Ligand code: CTP
């Protein structure tokens with residue numbers, strides 16, 4: 001079974017503070033955008049990649065696709081004001097058939113294994129997201145004072161990819177637009193329809209590069225992978 005993927009890449013990277021889209025920053029000499037793209041390019045089950053980009057990045061992104069020989073057909077769509085707008089622009093270009101993944105271009109460490117298990121789950125249930133159990137104790141704080149310690153055993157930090165039957169995600173986006181609802185992830189739009197969203201356990205390496213210190217974690221993850229690869233040789 002094949003799937004398509006939307007990679008939202010049209011952000012500004014404000015919290016990274018690099019003065020440019022953080023996806024252009026390099027890890028091991030390769031831009032973050034290319035690290036993420038390669039995972040899907042190398043996956044035979046991935047039939048179509050749609051990248052939402054900011055018009056100001058278009059020329060630079062296109063040059064990178066050429067430089068790094070990205071061979072798989074990539075469809076570029078203009079991003080929108082919010083992440084949700086970018087994804088909706090991409091979703092509108094897709095034929096309603098099968099499963100679609102939405103994956104933040106800023107998460108370059110997604111593993112093939114988790115893409116497979118997530119896609120399989122979405123085929124079965126219509127909606128599936130990757131997540132990991134929360135490790136910290138989480139408290140609800142208002143005006144600097146704790147109002148509640150939330151029971152941790154049921155808390156999960158959710159990641160991307162998030163995978164959906166295309167018809168279901170389209171319905172969710174249409175409904176969100178009609179209601180002026182802005183969610184922080186795609187699953188929250190589907191949840192509003194009352195459709196159950198399955199959670200597949202991912203791993204803690206699948207970080208989103210958000211603030212400068214995430215780059216240190218990213219280097220460490222790359223080092224770990226290099227050591228593992230060397231061990232296999
Ligand atoms: N994104 C997008 N369109 C937007 C905003 C974000 O396609 N209008 C993408 C980003 O490029 C990123 C992903 O959504 O790959 C997750 O967003 P985030 O981590 O918030 O990235 P930025 O919006 O770029 O960063 P910041 O919020 O710090 O400006």
Ligand code: MG
Pocket residue numbers: 011083
């Ligand atoms: Mg953002």
